[in-house]
Structure formats: structure tokens, C-alpha cells
Amino acid sequence: MSExxxxxxxxxxxxxxxxxxMRYRTLRETISESFTRDGRANRAASKEEEGKIWALRxxxxxxxxxxxxxxxxxxxxxKSTLLKIxxxxxxxxxxxxxxxxxxxxxxxxxxxxxxxxxxxxxxYLNGAILGMRREEIDRKFDEIVAFSEVEKxxxxxxxxxxxxxxxxxxxxxxxxxxxxxxxVDEVLAVGDAEFQRKCLGKMNDVAKEGRTVLxxxxxxxxxxxxxxxxxxxxxxxxxxxxxxxxxxxHYMASGFSQSGERTWNIDEIPPESAPxxxxxxxxxxxxxxxYDRVRSTNPITLEVEYALxxxxxxxxxxxxxxxxxGEFVFTSFDTDNTQQFEQYSMRPEGxxxxxxxxxxxxxxxxxYVLGINASSYRVKRYFQDENALAFSVDGAGAPGKQxxxxxxxxxxxxxxxxxxxK
Amino acid sequence: MIESSTLAKQDxxxxxxxxxxxxxxxxxxxxxxxxxxxxxxxxxxxxxxxKQTALGAGWAILQPVLSMIVFSIFFGGLLNVDSGDVxxxxxxxxxxxxxxxxAKALNxxxxxxxxxxxxxxxxxxxxxxxxxxxxxxxxxxxxxxxIVMLGLMYYYQIAPTSNIWTLPLFLLLAVITALGVGLWxxxxxxxYRDIGYMIPxxxxxxFYLTPIVYSASxxxxxxxxxxxxxxxxxVVEGFRWALLGTSDAPSPMIGVSAVIAxxxxxxxxxxxxxxxxxxxxxx
Numbered sequence: 001m002s003e004x005x006x007x008x009x010x011x012x013x014x015x016x017x018x019x020x021x022m023r024y025r026t027l028r029e030t031i032s033e034s035f036t037r038d039g040r041a042n043r044a045a046s047k048e049e050e051g052k053i054w055a056l057r058x059x060x061x062x063x064x065x066x067x068x069x070x071x072x073x074x075x076x077x078x079k080s081t082l083l084k085i086x087x088x089x090x091x092x093x094x095x096x097x098x099x100x101x102x103x104x105x106x107x108x109x110x111x112x113x114x115x116x117x118x119x120x121x122x123x124y125l126n127g128a129i130l131g132m133r134r135e136e137i138d139r140k141f142d143e144i145v146a147f148s149e150v151e152k153x154x155x156x157x158x159x160x161x162x163x164x165x166x167x168x169x170x171x172x173x174x175x176x177x178x179x180x181x182x183x184v185d186e187v188l189a190v191g192d193a194e195f196q197r198k199c200l201g202k203m204n205d206v207a208k209e210g211r212t213v214l215x216x217x218x219x220x221x222x223x224x225x226x227x228x229x230x231x232x233x234x235x236x237x238x239x240x241x242x243x244x245x246x247x248x249x250h251y252m253a254s255g256f257s258q259s260g261e262r263t264w265n266i267d268e269i270p271p272e273s274a275p276x277x278x279x280x281x282x283x284x285x286x287x288x289x290x291y292d293r294v295r296s297t298n299p300i301t302l303e304v305e306y307a308l309x310x311x312x313x314x315x316x317x318x319x320x321x322x323x324x325x326g327e328f329v330f331t332s333f334d335t336d337n338t339q340q341f342e343q344y345s346m347r348p349e350g351x352x353x354x355x356x357x358x359x360x361x362x363x364x365x366x367x368y369v370l371g372i373n374a375s376s377y378r379v380k381r382y383f384q385d386e387n388a389l390a391f392s393v394d395g396a397g398a399p400g401k402q403x404x405x406x407x408x409x410x411x412x413x414x415x416x417x418x419x420x421x422k
Numbered sequence: 423m424i425e426s427s428t429l430a431k432q433d434x435x436x437x438x439x440x441x442x443x444x445x446x447x448x449x450x451x452x453x454x455x456x457x458x459x460x461x462x463x464x465x466x467x468x469x470x471x472x473k474q475t476a477l478g479a480g481w482a483i484l485q486p487v488l489s490m491i492v493f494s495i496f497f498g499g500l501l502n503v504d505s506g507d508v509x510x511x512x513x514x515x516x517x518x519x520x521x522x523x524x525a526k527a528l529n530x531x532x533x534x535x536x537x538x539x540x541x542x543x544x545x546x547x548x549x550x551x552x553x554x555x556x557x558x559x560x561x562x563x564x565x566x567x568x569i570v571m572l573g574l575m576y577y578y579q580i581a582p583t584s585n586i587w588t589l590p591l592f593l594l595l596a597v598i599t600a601l602g603v604g605l606w607x608x609x610x611x612x613x614y615r616d617i618g619y620m621i622p623x624x625x626x627x628x629f630y631l632t633p634i635v636y637s638a639s640x641x642x643x644x645x646x647x648x649x650x651x652x653x654x655x656x657v658v659e660g661f662r663w664a665l666l667g668t669s670d671a672p673s674p675m676i677g678v679s680a681v682i683a684x685x686x687x688x689x690x691x692x693x694x695x696x697x698x699x700x701x702x703x704x705x
Contacts, residue, residue, distance in 0.1 A: 015703070084702070088439060088546035091699040096440035103437070103546075111544040116470045128462040129545055 003065050004100065005181055005212040006086065011059040011095035013081050013236075016052050055081045056236045059095070065180075066210040070227035070244055072217070072251050074387060076268075078236040079216045080185060086214065087183050101180030101212075104130065109170035115159035119150055119169055122158055126173045140176045147202075148172035167195060175202045181212045200226065218386065220248050220326035248324065249367075260284060260292040262370075262389035269383070275310035275349070276374045276382035281319075283370065283391045292390070296365060296412060297397040300358040304334075304372055308349045314379060315347045317354045320371035320386055329368065329410045332356060364412035365395025442699055448691055453548050463555035467530075468562055482566035486522055490515045497635040504637060506668045512574045516665050517634040517658045519571060523564045524596045524654060525625050530556035531604025532621045535612050535701060542701050549698045550691070553608050557601050564593070571665070583667040592660035595676075599653040599683040605690030609697040612704050633658050650675035653683040 056078040063069050071079050084090045086097060087105035112129040113122050123144055127137040137144075145151055148169040150161070158166055184203065203226055207213050217223050223230060223244060230247035232240040240250055260283040269277060282303040285294055294300050304317050318333030334354040335341040371386035395401060399414045472478040490511055497503045498510030505513035531553035535542065538552050575582065607624075611617040632654040633641075641649045649655055656676030662668045 085439060088437070089543065090702040092439065092441055094441060096438060099437040099439065101435060105545065112541050114466055114470055116473050117466065121466075121469070125462050125466055128459045129541060129547065131456075131459075131547065134458055 004062055004098075005065040005067070006061075006063040006100070006214070007098040008059055008061050008086075009096050009098075011056060011082075011085065011092050011097055012054060013056040013078075013085060013090070014052050014093040015055050054093075054236050056085070056092075059236075059238055061231060061238065061241060063212055063214065065100070065212055066207075067229065068207045068213040068215065068227045070215050070217070070223040070230035070247070071233060072220075072223060072230055072247065073233035073239075075385065076235075077233040079233055081236075082233070083183050083185050083214065083216055099181065102131070103181045103183060104174070104177040104179030105183040106171075106174050106185065109167065109174050113158060113166070113170060116157055118157055119145075119148075119154040119161070122169070123173055126170065127177075130174060130177050132177060144172045144176050147175065147198075164195065168198075171195070171199060171202075175199075175206075179211070181214070182206050183214045185216045218326070220251075220324060222326070224248060224325065260294075260389075260391055273374075273383040275308055275312065276315070277307045277309060278372065278374070278383055278385075279305040279307060279351075281305075281370060281372055281389050283389065293392050293394055295397070296363050296393045296395050297360050299360050300363075300393075301355060302358065302370065303353055303355045305351075305353045306374065307351045308347060311346055311348045312376060312382070313346050314376040315344070315374065315382075316377065317352075317374045318372070319356075320373065322369045322371065322386070323410050324367040324369060324390070327410065329363075331373075333373075361399065361414035362411060363393045364407055364410055365393050365398065366410075367392045368410075448695055449548070453550055453554075456548050456551050459547060459551050460555050460558065463551065464558040464562070467555060467559035471559075479566055482563040483570055486515065486518045486567045487570060489518050493518075493635050503635060504640070506637060508580060508666050508668055509578055512578050512580065512666065513637075513662070513668070514635060515571060515574055516662045517632075519564065519567055520593060520596045520657045520661050521629070521632065521634050521654070522567060523560050523593065524600045524657070525629070526560035526563065527557045527597060527600035528604050528607075528625060528628075529621055530560065531601060532607035532611060533618055534604075535608045536615070536618065549701055550605075550694060553601065553604055553694075556604070557597055560600075561593075561597070575665070580666055582665055583663070585664040585667075588660065588664050592657045592664070595653055595660075595680055595683060596657045598687045599657075602683060602685075602687030602690040605694045606686070609694045609701075612697065612701055628652075628654065631655075647675070651679055651682060653679040655679065 059078075059082065071082065073079050081090070083105065085092050086099065087103055089105075112126050114125065117125065123141065124134070124137055128134070145154055148165075148171075150165050150169050153161065153165065158169070161169070182203070200222060203213060203215070207226065213226075215223065215227055227244045230242065230244040231238055232242075232247050232251050240247055242250070261280055262282075263280045264278045280303075282301075282305070283292065283294060284301045284303065285298050302319055304319065306317060308315075316333040316335045318331060318336075320331050321329040323329060334356070335344055368391055369387050370389045370391070372383070372388050373381070374383045375381040395412070398412050400407060400412075472481075475481060477484065493514040494511045498505065498514070503510070534552045534556045535549070541547075541552075542549065603624075607617050607621060631649075631652050638649070638655055638659050650673060653676075656673075656679050660676065663670065
């Protein structure tokens with residue numbers, strides 16, 4: 001193999017979390033703590049491990065020049081922290097990383113964009129923030145504008161831009177940075193399909209030019225398309241480093257509970273979720289037995305168990321279903337039905353189970369991922385986890401099973417065919 | 423701590439990322455590499471400020487002129503403060519000029535990190551770029567306000583003294599003092615938001631400890647030593663001396679206060695560098 005681009009050795013990052021995470025200290029606290037004996041004792045105690053978590057731990061890997069490496073894992077697995085350390089935004093607590101060449105990061109496009117400034121002015125400003133020289137921006141200016149497709153509005157303040165134009169311009173600047181190492185985090189989660197296609201295309205070009213790319217995404221189809229090798233992170237540690245298809249399968253299947261049930265501990269629920277508190281998500285067959293493997297010819301019951309610590313108006317609790325390749329199969333909410341919509345316009349506090357049943361002969365055989373969402377439309381999204389639970393569907397007895405081939409598409413309906421002879 | 427070194431052999435930049443221990447180096451070379459960013463951020467500050475207001479750059483003139491009018495009415499007129507050989511308006515304006523740079527630089531640098539948090543948490547660059555850019559934009563305002571000074575001098579028929587060449591030195595002292603205190607405050611403001619609320623009071627107190635509305639000679643003899651420890655005393659007296667030829671040349675005490683300013687400035691840079699590594703996690 002060629003030369004090393006990134007070498008990470010025993011990297012770790014510790015964050016302090018208290019009862020109220022990331023709280024600002026006030027001056028009064030620090031002063032009073034340093035004067036009272038109690039305070040000093042408290043401070044000594046807080047120096048201990050208690051109240052601290054390792055967001056990343058014992059991370060070691062190498063990336064060679066020209067390699068496109070994917071990083072996947074659930075929310076909170078440490079992916080973003082890793083990228084933040086590698087792009088020098090935050091420091092590791094232990095270990096070290098060695099980076100050969102200029103790093104460009106697309107952690108969030110459009111950083112430093114000012115709404116009052118024109119598109120042209122923002123290109124220069126953003127370019128400078130990303131570390132480009134003035135003459136470098138001058139040289140690439142036309143190319144950036146052409147890529148962004150906002151020529152006509154280039155002298156308009158970006159506050160008048162549509163969000164799509166804003167994104168395209170921001171991405172165009174970042175994409176022309178030409179770093180030897182490109183670090184990308186979820187930029188593809190935003191923008192329309194056309195924009196996403198363009199982003200992926202640009203990343204493909206970057207990779208083809210022999211530059212190194214680190215790509216974090218929840219979009220498994222993008223990961224599969226763009227990367228050769230993938231690192232799977234879980235709870236701040238590397239679970240697996242393998243060729244991408246293998247890592248994705250591992251993530252989608254064994255990374256989850258095998259029981260057909262996903263439960264949430266209190267510490268897994270972000271504080272913003274309150275008063276909604278997810279308890280469990282289950283997949284079961286018609287006999288109420290939980291399974292991680294269900295028959296496509298049987299009805300499948302999906303169940304969300306949750307508690308409300310306070311009443312919520314307009315709450316809807318629902319599920320997403322995706323294939324392991326990241327394509328959505330459907331989204332459904334418990335108040336989709338107008339009758340329930342009216343009955344539960346205000347949901348009092350309490351302990352709930354929202355349950356639905358998928359009709360038989362709906363899903364194709366294969367692996368599926370369930371996610372949950374609890375939100376009030378246009379008011380607040382209380383809780384969302386798109387990758388909460390995986391289960392597989394067994395196709396025995398499904399239509400067309402006389403041919404042992406893999407059928408395309410996530411659904412496999414039993415359709416009534418008529419064959420007319422004329 | 424982050425070290426960049428260039429290997430001559432391979433001619434590629436290798437960045438080493440590891441936890442920093444204790445007091446690091448200032449790494450001013452890297453700041454130099456990012457000088458264009460300082461320029462662009464300064465330019466953004468100015469552009470945005472003047473774009474959003476109806477009067478635009480007119481504010482850079484209006485603010486000091488309004489202060490001058492208010493001071494002239496209350497201190498010069500009603501309280502009859504002694505302004506020496508020159509009319510009170512120009513006496514106070516010569517002080518408002520450097521004070522404006524100082525107060526604005528202090529205010530802006532103190533808050534600069536918190537107001538630029540989006541950049542801090544998303545992109546790497548030497549963090550000191552942000553407070554530096556705040557200082558430069560206050561210097562741009564100074565240049566505009568200086569035009570009024572020339573107009574006033576013409577109006578009152580006061581020729582600048584031959585000491586006018588020292589003006590940049592006094593300005594530099596004001597900037598270094600503001601930046602030194604500003605670096606301390608901005609880094610502390612990330613940890614303790616209380617600092618943000620304290621800044622206006624610090625500025626106000628400092629205003630009265632500086633001979634802006636009165637003359638330094640009115641301070642009783644026994645307090646003169648402590649009074650002169652404030653670098654802004656030397657700066658303001660220096661401005662009046664160089665422009666109007668009123669007060670005597672700044673006393674040798676300005677040397678002492680310059681040393682104090684330099685100590686605050688350098689320690690501020692080190693403190694800032696030390697705190698820098700936690701900015702992204704704390705801000």
C-alpha cells in the first residue's frame with residue numbers, strides 16, 4: 001500500500017457531564033468553591049472519574065493516502081468527536097494522531113457565512129475561514145460560482161437566498177478547498193436530492209484524484225457507494241474495521257439487539273426529549289412473541305412503548321422503516337387516522353403503548369431497520385432515532401418462492417394476476 | 423497542543439495532534455499564516471456594521487462627536503472643568519479619539535469568542551485571530567473619527583505640534599492595553615458568562631480613571647503615582663500633548679505603565695493559548 005495519510009494511536013476523549021451536562025460555570029461557584037472547605041472537597045471529588053464519560057476510547061487506526069474510509073455507528077458512538085479531533089477543533093484527552101497534509105473539513109457547510117453579506121463576499125470570507133489564500137479564491141472564484149449555480153444572485157445578500165441556494169453556495173466553497181485529506185460529516189443529510197447527488201459526485205471526484213476522504217454518514221447507501229473500507233464505532237470504541245459491505249451488514253444486524261426489542265435507558269435519552277420518554281420498540285408476530293426474525297407471510301406487529309411526564313398537545317408517535325441500504329420503505333404515525341387524530345389531540349401524561357400491525361405479504365425477505373419519531377407537527381420533535389432496531393424477514397412461502405432468486409425492491413406484495421389469452 | 427512541522431525530505435506538512443500539557447508556546451508563526459483571515463474578519467465586521475445601519479460609516483463620526491457635545495455641555499459648561507489653554511470641545515475630543523479605540527476594542531474582544539461560537543465549534547484556525555480582528559475594526563473607526571479632529575483643529579486654529587509623530591506610539595499603547603485585557607476577558611468569558619456582564623462596568627470605571635472629561639493635573643499630588651499606572655492616562659495625555667501642545671510631555675511613568683500593559687498583553691496571550699484548547703468544548 002501507499003503512504004500513510006492519517007495515523008491514530010490510542011486516541012481518547014473525555015467529557016465532563018454533570019447532572020446538567022455542559023453547564024457553564026459561574027464565577028461565583030468557582031470563587032465560593034475555592035474558599036470553602038466543602039467546595040475544595042467537592043472539587044477534589046469531581047476530579048475523579050465520576051461525572052465524566054469517555055466519548056472516545058482506545059481508538060487506533062491508519063488511513064492510507066487515496067483511501068476513502070467510512071465511519072459509521074449510532075448516534076453518540078463518537079463519530080463526530082473523532083472527526084472534530086482530526087480536524088483540530090477539539091483536543092484529545094489522550095493518545096495522538098498524525099496527519100500528513102492539509103485537512104479540509106465539511107463538518108458543517110456555510111460556517112462563518114454572514115446573512116448580510118453578498119454571495120461574492122461570503123465566498124471570500126468563507127474561503128478564508130476554511131484556510132484558502134486570497135489568490136487561491138480569486139483563481140477558483142468562477143468555478144465556485146458555476147458549481148453553486150447562483151450566478152444571477154452572486155451580489156445579493158445571502159439572507160435573501162433560498163435554503164437550497166445557500167447550501168449549494170456553501171458547499172461549492174468547501175468543495176473547492178482541495179485538501180489532501182477531506183473530512184466529511186453528514187453534509188448529505190441536508191438539501192434536496194439534486195444537491196445530494198452533486199455532493200456525492202464531488203466527493204467521488206475528490207476520491208478519484210487520489211486524495212484521502214474520511215466520510216461519516218448514516219446513509220448506508222452513500223457509505224456503500226463511496227467507501228472501500230469502513231470503521232464501525234460503538235460507545236466510543238472501534239467495534240470493527242472491515243471492507244464496507246461487511247461493516248454495514250454487521251452494523252445493521254448484529255450491532256443491534258437480537259431479541260426483536262430495543263429499550264432505552266434513562267442515560268440514552270437526550271434531555272431535549274422531555275416530557276417524552278421512550279421505553280421500548282418491539283417487533284412481534286401475531287402471537288405477541290417478540291422476534292428479530294419474522295415471516296413475511298404473517299402479520300407483523302410493531303409496538304412503541306413510552307411515557308409522557310407531562311401532557312403534550314398534537315403528539316404523534318410513529319415508526320420509520322428502512323432497508324439496510326438506507327432506503328426508506330415507509331413512515332407511519334399513530335394518529336394518521338383522523339379518528340385517533342381527533343381523540344388524541346391532547347395526550348395526558350401517562351404510560352402508553354402505540355401498536356400497529358403490518359399486513360401479511362408486505363415486505364420482501366431481507367434485513368430492515370426500524371426507527372421511531374415522536375413529534376408535534378411544526379412545533380417540536382421530541383425524540384427521533386432512525387436506527388433503533390433491526391429485524392429480518394424470512395421469505396418462506398412468499399409469492400414467487402418457486403424461483404430461489406433475490407427479488408428487487410423492499411416490498412413483496414401478493415398480487416392477483418390475470419393472464420388473458422387473446 | 424498542535425505542532426506543525428515541515429519535513430524537507432518529503433515536502434509535506436505533518437500535523438501532530440495530542441493532548442497539550444501546561445503552558446504551550448504562543449505559535450505566532452501560525453497566526454502569521456492566517457493573517458488573511460484576520461483581514462477578512464475585520465472587513466466583515468466593518469461591512470456588516472455599516473451595511474445594517476442607515477448612517478453607515480457616519481456612526482464612526484457621530485459617536486465621538488455626540489460624546490464631545492455632551493461632555494462640553496456638562497463638564498466644560500456646567501461644571502466648568504479646566505481645559506487649559508484650549509477650548510473644552512477639542513480638549514475632550516483629543517481624549518475621546520484614543521478612548522474610543524480602547525473602549526470598543528476592549529468590548530468587542532471580550533465578547534468576540536462567544537459571539538463567534540459557530541466558527542469555534544466547526545472549523546480549526548488559530549483562535550487568537552478572532553480578538554485580533556475585533557481590534558483592527560476599532561482602528562478603522564479611529565481613522566474615520568480622526569478626520570473630525572483635523573476639522574476641529576482647523577476651526578480652532580490649532581496647529582499640531584512637532585511631536586505628532588509620537589501619536590502612533592500612544593495609539594499602539596492603547597491597543598496593546600485593550601488587547602491584553604481583552605484576551606484575558608474573552609477567554610474567561612467562555613468559561614464564565616459573568617464576564618460579559620462585567621465588561622460595561624469595567625469600561626465605565628476605567629473611563630473615570632482616565633483623564634477624558636478632566637485634566638490629569640487635577641488629580642491630587644499624592645495619588646499621581648497610582649494614577650499613572652493606568653496606561654490610558656499616558657495615552658490620553660500623550661494625545662493632547664502631541665496634537666494640541668497643552669499638557670506637558672507624559673511623565674516617565676508612561677514607561678512603567680507601558681511595561682504593565684505589555685505584561686498584561688503577553689500574559690493574556692499565554693492565558694488565551696492555554697484556554698484555547700477547551701473553547702470548542704465549553705463555548
